[in-house]
Amino acid sequence: MSSFNAHDIARAAKNAFQEAQLIPSSERVEALHQIREALEASKAEILLANEDDLKAAEYEVRAGNMSATLLKRLDLNRGDKWDSMLQGILDVAALPDPTGNVSYASELDEDLELYRVACPIGVLLVIFEARPEVVVNIASLAIKSGNAAILKGGKESNRTTTMLAKAISAGLSKTSIPELYIQAIQTRAEVSSLLQLDQYIDLVIPRGSNSLVKNIQNNTRIPVMGHADGLCSVFIDEHADVTKAIRVVLDSKIDYPAACNASENLILHEAVVQTVWPPVAKALLDANVKLLCDPPSLNAIKHLLPTPSNYESLVSPSEPSAYDTEHLDLILSVIVLPSVGSAIQFINSHSSHHTDSIITESEAVASIFCRGVDSAGTFVNASTRFADGFRYGFGTEVGISTGRIHARGPVGLDGLVTYKYMMRSKAPSGHVVGEFGTGKKQYKHKHLSATAVPFLQ
Amino acid sequence: MSSFNAHDIARAAKNAFQEAQLIPSSERVEALHQIREALEASKAEILLANEDDLKAAEYEVRAGNMSATLLKRLDLNRGDKWDSMLQGILDVAALPDPTGNVSYASELDEDLELYRVACPIGVLLVIFEARPEVVVNIASLAIKSGNAAILKGGKESNRTTTMLAKAISAGLSKTSIPELYIQAIQTRAEVSSLLQLDQYIDLVIPRGSNSLVKNIQNNTRIPVMGHADGLCSVFIDEHADVTKAIRVVLDSKIDYPAACNASENLILHEAVVQTVWPPVAKALLDANVKLLCDPPSLNAIKHLLPTPSNYESLVSPSEPSAYDTEHLDLILSVIVLPSVGSAIQFINSHSSHHTDSIITESEAVASIFCRGVDSAGTFVNASTRFADGFRYGFGTEVGISTGRIHARGPVGLDGLVTYKYMMRSKAPSGHVVGEFGTGKKQYKHKHLSATAVPFLQ
Incomplete structure (x- = not known):
């Protein structure tokens, strides 16, 4: 793939993220239900694509190029995997909204209030193993937390991933969330190009080997959240x-x-x-x-x-x-x-x-x-x-972080949000810093017990 | 400088950080008071070193290689800068301890408690401009939050920085906190070597130009917290x-x-x-x-x-x-x-x-x-x-982050801590996961209202 494609994908993700900021969180929950229905409606074609992946993988196992364990993980029709994948979407939908909570609120002056409020991070690039249900799992977490995501699964599951991503877009198209909110990519070359686009991508989450994580950390300015080892x-x-x-x-x-x-x-x-x-x-x-x-x-x-x-x-x-x-x-x-x-x-x-x-x-x-x-x-x-x-x-986890920054240990929805500060002046002529200082107004810094920002609609 | 030196410095910082984990936070406050006294006791020699920096800088200003503004910032004896630098140490000492607070506590099962507790990040590498008082300011914040730090100021202030760091070590030597908890380095070559040592250094905080920040982000696996621009x-x-x-x-x-x-x-x-x-x-x-x-x-x-x-x-x-x-x-x-x-x-x-x-x-x-x-x-x-x-x-700030991960906007002491999870079983035979599952025990996940970990001493 050319880097031009990567640029388009990343910019589309950022645009989708920004557009979706004004959409209420109830619509994100609705999107999860729509995605579940779209997946159910496309079950036959998804499982057909999965069978193609499995056939190709069986060939590789016979040729000694792939382990039987990897083959088992590929199979989306094995046991209750399909049903529990769909149930997982409902579980995530039912979790508390990780955005909008106020973690710090202070009255700086009469009629001047400051709020630190949880909000999505932006565009996530998630790289994971050849387990097709992870596409749906990560997409659900991203949507629930208000983040756009670009997903890259193991190449052995490419056919299944493509069909899953198609169904996810179909589900999103029934809501006001942009269809390109969740995109799937196929090749390592695309990942390499995306790692250079820190103007569009805000966090990389690699799930996989120590060498994968280190390699990514060595080749990007974008923050990386992952775990290198489990010792x-x-x-x-x-x-x-x-x-x-x-x-x-x-x-x-x-x-x-x-x-x-x-x-x-x-x-x-x-x-x-x-x-x-x-x-x-x-x-x-x-x-x-x-x-x-x-x-x-x-x-x-x-x-x-x-x-x-x-x-x-x-x-x-x-x-x-x-x-x-x-x-x-x-x-x-x-x-x-x-x-x-x-x-x-x-x-x-x-x-x-x-x-x-x-x-x-x-x-x-x-x-x-x-x-x-x-x-x-x-x-x-x-x-x-x-x-x-x-x-x-x-409820669920994005992964386990052995880094120390942002999120540490098992990372749930909380790890997919950051915060921003919102400040409002209700004073008759607004607020300016020139009014404060020696011989002038002093900051009050009075704790406010708020759980949400009162002027957000 | 050889990379050997950088390795020694970074390892010494990590060792100092780890040793200091068992020291109570009251000792960190005591250390700040001792540092203040040590600085006061060394005032004459520090200002002498500062005069040498100023003389060299005046020469550069006359030669047209440095701005007069930079020269002013170098002067530690200008106005009330010295006194307000010392007062700043006391201000930081008086801030609430950012470590030890519990942000999530849950009873997973009878007699099995989980706590998410704020703790220091580890070793900070802070790179800043030629303003000598920043050495003391950052050292105070690092000590208060329980982090070890390696500091690199602008080269024009090297003589002053060396003397300030000496006084800081002298202050620390009167406490149980290791003297190498705060170290100052002098050259960009040392910074380059340190940026490779992600096994020892946990966070890089560059304060300075957009190009400095990007350059650091491009050359390290270590997470970077900083702001590129203010537009x-x-x-x-x-x-x-x-x-x-x-x-x-x-x-x-x-x-x-x-x-x-x-x-x-x-x-x-x-x-x-x-x-x-x-x-x-x-x-x-x-x-x-x-x-x-x-x-x-x-x-x-x-x-x-x-x-x-x-x-x-x-x-x-x-x-x-x-x-x-x-x-x-x-x-x-x-x-x-x-x-x-x-x-x-x-x-x-x-x-x-x-x-x-x-x-x-x-x-x-x-x-x-x-x-x-x-x-x-x-x-x-x-x-x-x-x-x-x-x-x-x-109270004070380490800097302003335009990144989205870990800390965003003005970063106070809260931005210099992370968290870890502590779990304790009080059950007569401990707790194992094999006891839980279908047909076995179920997780309670009952919210506990704790502000500190009860078994920490």
Whole structure:
């Protein structure tokens, strides 16, 4: 694709965003219902396109160029995926409007009011994997929050994506929201061109590999919100309860090992190496988890190894690189450290600032851990797997941010809004700053308890 | 400077930040008081270094390489600058702690609580002009908000900056906050190296020219918070009151023309060209403001031009580029448009999304303007010059952001914090996600009204 196309797409998105600013939020909810109906009406042709994607993908799987997992994700007709995709639209429609809320209001002077009010960001560029239902999910979140979006799914789902985007436009055409509010693009070349257009695009949200995210960050001035890695840890403190340790470590590792919030590192306080660690290790080995151990943690479980025999194949000495590896599998790297302080240092250097958990009965140590660990989530006696937008109560999530700016951790609709300041003078001759200063008027800065801007209609 | 140095500086800053996470916020306030005393104790040597900077600068001014304005800004002993710099430290110390506040709290399950709590961002890299007092101002804000900072002032102030940074470290050394919490660097080469170190530096705040900001955005993966331009507009609506129009337009233009929140464009609704515009133009001309006019606005004030004679020299036809120019001077670009809709479109294409104001008596039109104009500040019958951290009631400001992500408009201490999620299970055997799901436990997601995390000490 030429960069001319990208320019047109981006400008159309910005225009659509700006036009839609005056449309009431009830119309955005109506648009979601219309989109759901348009998708239902086009179900046959969408699934036909999906079958074409699947056929092409099956060929690639046979040729050894694609994994069977990727193939499964492509299938929009698998199980209840179609229905839950449509239900997801209604769920998003029912969430509270993230725009319009006032987070700061102040009377600067008599008849001069200032409001900080939540508003959409603008144009989002979202890049994601070959999972066609994500097109609908992200489009719903964008519309609900008042943002225009340009969507790029994995190329293996291009035919399905095109048909989904067509149905979304058809739904939008029944409302006053511009049809080009949601656009789908197909190629990496288009993404590269779009990344240069910071005059039109306000936020890039890449979902995918660490290398995808870094590559995007290196090639754009546009802010990027995403997560590079999910390298989470559990620390078993000297004051740990053994039952909690077993349950939380096990759940953090085995509930869904391929998830970014699964744990990859287990840190043991040296005081628990002979006490809590052996039963935790036994539970992990029973669940077929491979343990990469440093010498002290390995020594402490040597007595477990002879019986049953498969334990031996599951335990091996760790290489230093083990503690910087996102295994995404039934593998856990184990290290013994002398204190909560050294555990915090270790986590801050090796974890990806995603989510880290401590097992402790000491409130003082829990407090030190939660303050000292520089991650989006710091948990006490709870599985790292809780780090998720749905579990946090956001209804859904755009993704998980391991950045620190704007939004951190699971990002719900709140992460898709920013704010602007609105100020109104009701004074008979308006307000000017020249009236204030030494020997003149002074600012009142009196807190106003407003939840919405009173003069917005 | 070698990149080795930059690496050491950045790593030291990150270490200092992480060590300081466990230090109570009262110690940060104490540090500000200690820094104030250390500066007072070193006043003589700091002013001596400042004299050296001034002598070098005077030489450059004589050689025609530097403006006299820049020279004035360098002088730390001018008027009450020294005293107000020290008072500024106390002002920042007295502001409310921006960290620790809970913005979201939810009971996910019995005995499982989630808190979203404000916390520092990490390591800031702040690049600013040759105004030595800014070193102290930014250091105060960074310390108060719990962030470590690396500061780079304009090279003309290097000698003063070095001595100020020395005194700041001396102040910190009397507290438990690491001395390397605040570091000053001297060269652009060091900045370039630091911009590559996204593993250590979390936010870059450039204060300066548009080209400085763009250049930094092009050369780093680290998020950048800054403002590129200050191209503000005033729109005189058809429902405008003439007194308000005169006062607000005049104040927006002449109160401080070199400020980023001064207005550069004046947009006239075509209905006011023969009514409100001539007296507004007269007031501007009386204040010696040069008007760059489109044909309709020029025609409407032609009758003013013959007398007094200097009016004629102040009015000229506008070039198209006039409406994209930040004059920073007593110059105003004037254009006539047919509606509030076209005014909004014009502002969204030509303004820098900083601050724009409407003069109108219509609440409906004010609402349309404030929603439709995509700027950090949208004002009604008030001067654009109100867009300022002090006037907004933030006590002080780090800068003004024309970006949309994280912080927008005047950025106070709130803009220097992010948040993290803390979760605690008080259940007898901890909490795991495997307990939840179809046929199992369901999430409660019950709102908790907490203002602080109860288990933090």
